[in-house]
Amino acid sequence: MSVVRETLLPPAPPPRRTGGALGWLRQNLFSGPGNTLTTLAILAALALLLPPVVRFLVTDAVWSGASGEACRPEVAGRPVGACWAFIGAKINYLVYGSYPAAERWRPNLFFALVAASAAWMLWLDAPRRGLGALFVFLAGPVLSYGLLSGSSVLGLVPVATSLWGGMLVTLVVSLVGIVAALPLGILLALGRRSDLPILRYACIGFIEFWRGVPLITVLFMANVMLPLFLPGDITVDRLVRPLVGIALFASAYMAEVVRGGLQAIPEGQGRAALALGLTRAQAMRLIVLPQALKVVVPGIVNTLIGLFKDTTLVSIVGIADFIRVLEAARADPRWSAPTIPATAYAFAALFYLAFCFSMARYAGFVERRLAAGERGRS
């Protein structure tokens, strides 16, 4: 082959200094002509793109004002960037939707409850995590439902779900999704690995069906077909219909994540448990499942991120989630100004980025921790 050299190369000069700031620059940005060219091209592009973004978000932004007038360039007398005054004026609507102002302590209490239980679940060394799981999956949902929708028995003013909105609904939809999907997903994953053929094929069919169709068709289906399938004149709450769809959809994805975890546990674990005299159910519950669930924590968090992003789709079927409320606020004629759409979307982007990015970081942290544990064991 022609790539083999036939003559000796002249000796290379000694390597250049690699330490220090200059050495780092030389190694990472200017190591050769191509590299230098790339660096310069990227720097030029950044110099072109970054200043307008900073001007829009910070320098030219309008921070206070009573109406859209303040954000009109001809009124302000200068180029106008983001209209943060709009977000400030609408923030209560964006967080609670049309939830009655006098009752907003209830969503606030709900947010606190969610934050506390999330911390309990996500802190891997927290005390009594089993009790926490029991609370999150059984007591928590009941308590939250009573708190948010209220009833005369509890002494709380009833608030119809049609009044809920904004970040509150986004949070409710994601939480119902995860709280329903995790147990259902575990059952489906176990069913898919069962050696009873009818059970196995039923689970495979269920999982592959939901994974094969887009979520938006599931939501449409829940909207028009759920009422059809139920007997008599039972009507399903407008908010509950998409929740059922999301829960079933998410459980199929969760089942595949859990199945991955079950497959990662060596078969010897289950056999050893059986040899010690445990029943098959005990072996699964006490030996295999705890280890499998520990392995799939990153996968579960990633599914949760996907679910959180997917909740935006409920706005298409008429649920007042954060996006729909944002669009409604944007259409307010009192706040019509050229940069209102961009402001609204920048705010929404920050909201979703904050949640999803931190969850992704958490998943990465657990993954590294698990990998470190594996290294320590072998």
Next chain:
Amino acid sequence: MPRPTRALALQTLLALALAALAYGAFANASDKLARQGIVAGFGFLGRAAGFDISQRLIPYAAATSTYLDAFCVGLLNTLLVSGLAIVLASAIGFVVGIARLSPNWLARTLAATYVEALRNLPLLLQLLVWYVAVRVALPEARDPAAWGGAYLSQRGLVLPRPEFLGAAWLVPLAFATGLLGAFAWGRHVTRRVAAGGEPGPVLLPGLALGLGLPALASAGLALAGRPVAFAWPVPGPYGPEGGLPVLPEFAALLLGLSTYTAAFIAEIVRAGLASVARGQGEAAAALGLSRARTLRLVTIPQAMRVIVPPLTSQYLNITKNSSLAVLIGYPDLVHVVMGTVLNQTNQAVEVVGLTMAVYLTLSLGLAALMNAYNRRVAPVTR
């Protein structure tokens, strides 16, 4: 109870429960539909649709076309936007994924920022940004931006439309022949190398065949006095007229889908490249191959085995996510069938069933195709 008996009893119980559930749902649904006076069955597909669709790849007219025609138009629109988005997302994804492993710190960081930002924002929000915020920033239709015969405005992009009249069909034919020729040449060189022969250039002859033949054909036609005609758009009082209009809904959906999925593809590509043993790249460098050739000849072919399976599911995701078209009003399958047709006919069970069957067929079909490919490239274990 002995185990086999218990298993049998359990399964019988399960089958009975599922059957009862299905029967109950069916009975309730047919009871309610009968009360609403809706005739079950797919007979409605033959009735006149009576609504217009803004983008159609096959002849369609509101007055004469049936619901079945509308269904086909929607399906083709879904396939069009998904197919183009798959190509575009793969291109962006591979570039960003390779950039994430670049020796250049700036390129690496920029690619990582792209991935983290696009991956962690809902696709729906990104579509709104493309469709609303970006469109507001474009010039108005009365005063569009023009580039060499194409016009860009808030009402979309208008391109010159090639008119395949007379002998002009020779150009696409030449293009197809060129592509086939390039493919055959690539296979020939691969076979020759595998048989111990000399490696030869593939990319340049391939490009020459694929682009040169149609260029030659159009030059020949022009010399013969019958050049390929273009329908050029002309600026009118309300916007550009004529030409090939690209709907803003289509453009927003295509860009949003491609850039969003590219972030996921980039991560897949990065993981695939990282899975190739370091020694492979180092050995290639020691043999005197440049970084680009190392990537193209040594690293990427081996990485493809790891990349293909997750890439398949991303392609499926593109197809499924294209249903978000309903948000911005691009007439895809869901928008046409689950939106308009469902509202007009109220045939909920049939419409939902039909739409889901299409997506399931696409999903399972593409999965089967990719599994076949996967078996071919799977590493041979000895």
